[in-house]
């Protein structure tokens with residue numbers, strides 16, 4: 001709790017100044033150094049507007065023609081709050097009053113992210129929960145929780161597989177799409193189309209290495225790797241899956257073939273399969289199916305004449321938005337990929353299911369690098385705004401959530417409008433005094449944003465005799481700055497608290513209260529009317 | 531290159547990651563391709579001297595490889611000729627694993643190297659802060675001797691000025707002394723490269739960005755523990771050299 005104000009000027013209390021009809025000590029008559037632009041009336045008006053809008057809400061009980069599931073990987077509530085302030089401040093506002101696009105959605109709930117076997121989960125069981133309706137095991141994708149760790153028999157995996165909302169949408173004649181800034185074979189996007197007991201089996205070489213490590217005969221594991229599963233989907237999904245875009249190119253190329261962009265690197269597949277070529281050849285050939293790997297080719301894709309689009313823009317994950325090359329040889333933004341996807345999917349009068357993941361919020365947090373996480377979150381919000389604008393909220397259910405949180409905190413008592421990436425500066429005790437850095441018990445400044453653990457720990461820096469460094473505003477707002485962490489870990493970790501669900505469209509009213517994460521699937525299923 | 535301006539790039543990523551980004555040397559001259567073998571000796575305050583494993587440097591125009599053959603580990607730094615962006619692969623042959631660091635990941639980890647320092651074992655610019663005390667010759671190659679003090683350490687560097695590599699680096703404090711000595715120099719890089727870069731298709735390739743989601747992987751745990759120890763040693767100044775002697 002903040003300590004009570006110490007009236008440093010009490011000795012001057014006999015000096016009065018006239019302010020309106022009140023007598024105010026002169027020392028307290030100065031303008032506050034911080035504060036928002038709002039008038040007193042604005043607070044009341046805002047609250048009344050909120051009530052009026054709420055009264056106008058009605059439960060949209062229609063079936064959803066389309067469902068879009070947006071997942072910010074690792075986008076906990078603190079990430080959303082910090083990104084909101086960051087985005088607002090970049091627009092010249094104080095920041096706190098700002099709203100990211102999806103924060104204006106009418107329905108919000110909390111999602112409990114534990115999995116069958118984890119208190120704090122990874123992306124595999126959490127996305128499994130959201131797209132199948134069942135909580136699963138750590139590291140497993142869209143199989144039930146009775147699946148043995150490392151199970152590699154294709155028949156057993158088939159018997160344990162849980163149908164996903166994407167597969168059910170395909171069976172219902174809808175178009176489908178998967179987009180991510182992570183590898184398209186990474187856990188979150190992969191859970192929509194793949195079934196496996198090990199999320200790391202993204203290419204066949206990983207399965208071969210597993211066999212070698214556990215003394216299994218080469219080729220004895222019959223389950224397909226995740227990249228191959230994307231190509232070898234059921235006939236219904238093959239016809240339905242119009243768009244798959246993200247990173248992970250090396251998992252789709254044989255190890256005999258050089259990468260088209262990083263020409264000194266090859267693919268990793270040992271089975272000789274060239275999956276991008278197979279994507280094109282098994283989906284109607286070059287006249288209807290396309291494979292692109294750079295922004296120029298992506299931009300050139302005509303959604304009207306393209307039936308199936310595979311985009312693999314990096315060998316591994318796509319770049320952070322902060323680092324993205326927007327030139328012809330670079331890669332598209334998440335917003336651009338979302339827009340192109342919806343253009344293609346909207347061609348189906350039966351509707352569509354689309355999953356869009358901002359996959360790298362998670363990675364930036366793991367690196368202890370808040371600024372990249374926030375920039376990716378802001379880009380995620382832009383993609384959602386684009387999707388909302390391109391669809392009809394009366395027939396399109398848009399859900400926005402996260403798979404899990406991170407140990408990312410917004411700390412101290414920074415004054416209104418304090419730069420979210422900066423050092424904490426508190427409201428001064430006396431109006432008119434300037435804001436100054438708050439200091440810890442060692443007399444050192446500290447940042448608003450920080451992590452409970454991770455690589456930002458600086459306890460052993462020899463440059464300071466204290467246990468913490470003396471930070472400057474210039475350092476902490478730089479894109480490469482790693483926020484301080486309490487516990488030194490090579491990678492910052494996920495966190496176990498709930499994440500938010502934001503909903504708009506048909507059946508969005510079903511998103512309410514504190515929900516189990518797997519209930520998100522049930523909302524989508526209900527909305528589709530399956 | 532480091533807080534004290536003259537860090538030995540004994541382990542490439544280790545020293546680079548922990549010391550943070552440094553300024554580029556775009557005006558630095560091209561250096562000749564070379565493979566070099568070094569050995570480090572460390573003497574502690576109780577006058578015990580330990581000899582570290584051989585440490586190799588393989589330098590080409592767009593690639594710098596550092597390796598410790600005894601540990602079966604190597605680091606391959608590659609610079610894109612067009613963009614100047616640097617990528618890193620850490621090779622762990624015993625575990626048949628390769629860890630890849632993209633340019634963005636190196637930036638995110640504050641681990642972008644100074645390319646010229648990387649290929650010269652130490653930052654050539656840091657020599658400017660030392661006094662040139664004489665010249666000499668090693669196997670027909672000109673040598674310049676530098677002496678001075680940086681960050682409380684007494685430094686002596688015998689510098690091969692054409693090859694832009696140290697022949698000897700002697701660093702000492704009141705508590706310890708480390709001497710890095712060049713054992714052999716070869717203008718050909720092929721043989722050394724073949725020896726330390728023997729990656730087969732069955733090696734598992736890991737993206738370092740995935741480490742946060744692989745905390746239960748024993749290999750990732752071991753690498754992160756190793757990097758954590760090295761970070762502590764590096765932040766402790768000369769302690770990184772003590773590690774090299776283990």
Ligand SMILES: [Zn+2]
Nearest residue numbers: 074362742743
């Ligand atoms: Zn993660």
